[in-house]
Amino acid sequence: MWTWFYKLASPPYVYRVAAALMPWFLGLAAVTIGYGLIGGLVFAPPDYQQGDAFRIIYVHVPSAILSVTVYTIMAVASAIALIWRIKVGHAVAAASAPIGASLTLLALVTGSMWGKPMWGTYWAWDPRLTSELILLFLYVGVMSLRSAFEDPARGDRAAALLAVVGVVNVPIVHFSVVWWNSLHQGSTLVTLEGPKMQSSMLWPLLSMLLGFTLFYGAVLCIRVQGEVLQRERQSAWVREAIKS
Amino acid sequence: MSGGGFWYMGGYARYVWPCIGFAGVVLVWNLWSARRSLAAAKIRASRALAMAASEAR
Numbered sequence: 001m002w003t004w005f006y007k008l009a010s011p012p013y014v015y016r017v018a019a020a021l022m023p024w025f026l027g028l029a030a031v032t033i034g035y036g037l038i039g040g041l042v043f044a045p046p047d048y049q050q051g052d053a054f055r056i057i058y059v060h061v062p063s064a065i066l067s068v069t070v071y072t073i074m075a076v077a078s079a080i081a082l083i084w085r086i087k088v089g090h091a092v093a094a095a096s097a098p099i100g101a102s103l104t105l106l107a108l109v110t111g112s113m114w115g116k117p118m119w120g121t122y123w124a125w126d127p128r129l130t131s132e133l134i135l136l137f138l139y140v141g142v143m144s145l146r147s148a149f150e151d152p153a154r155g156d157r158a159a160a161l162l163a164v165v166g167v168v169n170v171p172i173v174h175f176s177v178v179w180w181n182s183l184h185q186g187s188t189l190v191t192l193e194g195p196k197m198q199s200s201m202l203w204p205l206l207s208m209l210l211g212f213t214l215f216y217g218a219v220l221c222i223r224v225q226g227e228v229l230q231r232e233r234q235s236a237w238v239r240e241a242i243k244s
Numbered sequence: 245m246s247g248g249g250f251w252y253m254g255g256y257a258r259y260v261w262p263c264i265g266f267a268g269v270v271l272v273w274n275l276w277s278a279r280r281s282l283a284a285a286k287i288r289a290s291r292a293l294a295m296a297a298s299e300a301r
Contacts, residue, residue, distance in 0.1 A: 026275075033271075041264070042250065052254035059267035099274055106270045110263040117259055215271060222278035226285035233289040234296060242286045242293075 009086045011228045012237040018221035018228075025218035033211035039204030047201075056114040058205060061188075062212035064107035067135060068170050070100035070216060074142070075167035078160035087231050088224075090156040093163055094146060095223030099216055101139035108132055119183055127176035128184035135173055138166040152231070 007013045040058035047054035074096040081089025111129065112122045123129065142159045149155035177186050188196050195202050232238055253260045 037264075046254055051256060053256040053259055055253065055256075055260050056263045059263055063267070063270075098277070102270050102274055106267055109266055113259045113263050117256055215274075219274045219278045222275075222282050226278070226282040229282075229285040229289045233285075233292040238289050239293050242289055 009084070009088055011088055011091075011232045011235070012241065014088050014091070015225055015228045015241055018224045022218050022221035025214045025221060029211050029214035029218055031211075032207045032214060036204045036206075036208030036211055039207065040201070044201045044204055045198075050118060053114065053117050054201075056110055058208050060107060060110040060114060061205060062209045063103045063110065064132070065209060066212050066216055067100060067104040067107050067132065068173050069213075070096050070103060071135060071139070071163075072167065072170055074100060075163045075170075078163040082157065082160050082164065088228065090160060091224055091227035091231060092220070093142075093160060094156070094227045095220050097139055097143045097146075097159075097163075099219050099223070101136060101143065103212075103216075104132065104136040104139060108136065115183075124183055126183045127180040128173065128182050131169060131173040131176050134169055138162070138169060142166070 036058060041055055044055070046052045074093045077089045077092035077096065079089075080086055081093065108129070111132070115124070116122050142163050145162055146155045146159035149158065176182060177184050197205065229238060229242070251257060251261075
């Protein structure tokens with residue numbers, strides 16, 4: 001197992017693995033997102049309180065869960081890169097940032113669109129909404145900091161430091177609905193009693209969640225290849241890699 | 245759900261469909277921009293290799 005872990009620090013190995021995994025992730029993402037959308041928009045019954053407006057859940061919840069998950073992955077990759085000076089860690093963090101930022105924006109926009117018919121407003125300075133907005137600012141900050149330095153290595157280190165410090169916001173996003181009074185509802189999927197949804201609503205949601213995760217994996221694979229090439233462009237193995 | 249009812253979404257169509265549409269835009273943008281950045285990185289890498297080769301000569 002450790003051998004495999006050490007191999008992940010090797011840029012040519014990561015480049016090859018990312019290239020091989022990408023089509024699988026993308027194909028499976030298309031199937032699971034397709035199933036989730038059809039199940040959620042066509043076959044799931046309307047919610048007894050929210051009617052058909054609840055169907056926004058099928059894009060809002062996967063993007064919201066991924067927004068914090070991708071940030072956590074970015075922070076862990078940054079910490080690995082800072083502690084063990086592994087360049088692939090910086091590549092994974094740099095590749096994750098734009099994906100996470102776009103998913104956070106999607107969660108905010110869809111949440112806002114859902115809020116209008118349910119709460120009567122597009123936006124409220126609610127703990128969950130505000131901490132999610134701070135998450136978006138953190139993503140933008142990490143990306144801006146990385147590109148603000150002429151020396152890419154310094155940019156990588158500064159961005160990694162901000163990513164690691166900013167991870168404190170992740171539990172705040174998650175527990176904001178528990179710690180403070182919030183307009184936002186509590187967790188529907190992860191509860192001690194199990195999911196609070198009927199199975200015909202739940203399975204499409206789980207499928208969408210899996211699909212978004214696989215899609216993140218696919219886009220990460222493409223972006224990681226680019227980031228690795230960027231950092232290794234003077235290396236001999238790159239010549240063979242860009243030919244294929 | 246009937247065809248008309250599907251698009252009407254119980255009166256919430258103007259909230260549901262823009263969300264689905266925006267999600268589609270975000271997913272397509274992610275794929276497009278990732279492919280574009282990989283293609284740009286390949287071009288930069290091949291230029292760097294060509295420069296290194298010409299300097300070696």
